[in-house]
Amino acid sequence: MAETRRPRSLLVSLAAIALVVGGSAAAFAYTAGWLSPGRLTPDKVVDAFAPPGGPALGHRRNHAKGICFTGFFEANGAGAELSRAKVFEAGRYPIVGRFNFGTPDPHAPDASARVRGFSVRIQTPDGQEWRSAMISAPFFPVSTPQDFYQLLKLLAAKDPEQVKAFAGAHPRFAAFGAWTKSAPWTGSYAEERYNGLNSFIFTDAGGKDHAVRWSLIPEATPTPAPAEELAKRGPDFLEQEIAQRIAAAPARWKLVVTVAGPGDPAADPSQPWPEGRRTVEAGTLVADKVEQEVDGPCRDVNFDPTVLPDGIRTSDDPFPAARSAAYAVSFDRRTAEAKNYGAQ
Missing domain, CATH: 1.20.5 (Single alpha-helices involved in coiled-coils or other helix-helix interfaces)
Structure with a gap:
């Protein structure tokens, strides 16, 4: 038998x-x-990011300008209530990250783009990784990858009437535009709140699933500064400021996980969840060393949001898979163009 x-x-x-x-x-x-x-293919999406003069060879196709950092994530153990992932067990785990902002031009002045980014890779002793790429916006301008591609094409065409028509058909795009005009700027990457706009599924030790999103809340107090004032600080003030700040003392953010309530739209990153949803503060992320990207530890890291440890998986949100595929294309292209890096 x-x-x-x-x-x-x-x-x-x-x-x-x-x-x-x-x-x-x-x-x-x-x-x-x-x-x-x-x-729609990843190649089409990546191509759509290229400025009129073509992409900056050897660089990421979006959020092309950035600076590396290293540090650690200090988990307090509270996140284990939601996920069995090792990264939420109380302890300290090494990280590699990248401060950046939303532009395909690696030489763009730091006051030229409203959306700032924070990418991170957290590693645990069992060999697993959690990669995440967050931005300072509180929600995404569109709800599907197809809409995002259409938006990129319209913005490249620079036709105000078409953009106006798109905004009329996509109300969240108009709301995003309102945020870019009204949200205060800050003079430091360390003073920004970064949001993981996509929904993921945390699975706890008992096998129960929780739809979640997460954010990094800065320990530093945000100090609003008009964009005109920031422009006077020079084209690279963000990189210079964060390097000086962290050389003096580490920068810190609280990792706060928000749990979806009944009926919350897990598949649509353009829809914020209502205030008052349950949150769990899972620990503190600390950046304690900054290095230039040209030879820094983040240069060759693909911050693919679908690289997840056991206990975290993607939800029905279509963006992580689309982002993963596009990131892979971008990574392959810039790797093949490595000889051009820093030459432009």
Whole structure:
């Protein structure tokens, strides 16, 4: 009996693995557009970021200007209530990160882009990683990757009437525009709140799932400064300020996880969740060393948001898979263009 059950058990296991791998491959192929030539593809999205003069070779295709940092995430253990991921067990875990802002031009003046970014890779002793790329905006301007691609094409065309028509058909884009005009600027990466706008699923030790989003809340008090004033500080004031600040003392953020309530739109990053949702402060992220990107530890890191540890997985939000595919294309291109890095 044991001899007949063992092969059957092995076949069942192999079949289960094949289903998982096949399903993942199918999902990735669908996202990449391989199953239907007319679909949106990662290459099209990456191409749409290129400015009129072409992309900056050797650089990331978006958020091209940035600076590396290292430090650690100090988990307080509270996050284990929501996820069994090792990263939420009380302890200190090394990180590599990147401060950046939303532009395809690595030489753009620091006061030229409203959206700032914070990318991070957290590693745990069991060999797992959690990668995340967050931005300072409280919500995304559109709800689907297809809408985002359409928006990129419209902005590149610089046709005010088409953009106006798009805004009329996509109310959240207008709301995003209002945020860019009204939200106060700060003079430091350390004073920004960074939001993971996509929803993910945390699974706790008991197997219960929780739809969540997360944010980094700065320990430093934000000091508003008009964009005109910031422009006078020089084209690279953000990099210079954060390097000086962290050389004097580490910069810190609280990692706050927000749990979705009934009916909250987990698949739409353009829709903020209502105030008052349950939150869990999972620990403190600390940046204690800044290095120039040209030879820094973050230069070759792809901050793919689908690189997740056991206990965290993607939700039905379509953006993480689309971002992952586009990031891979961007990474491959800039790696192939490495000789051009820093030459422009």
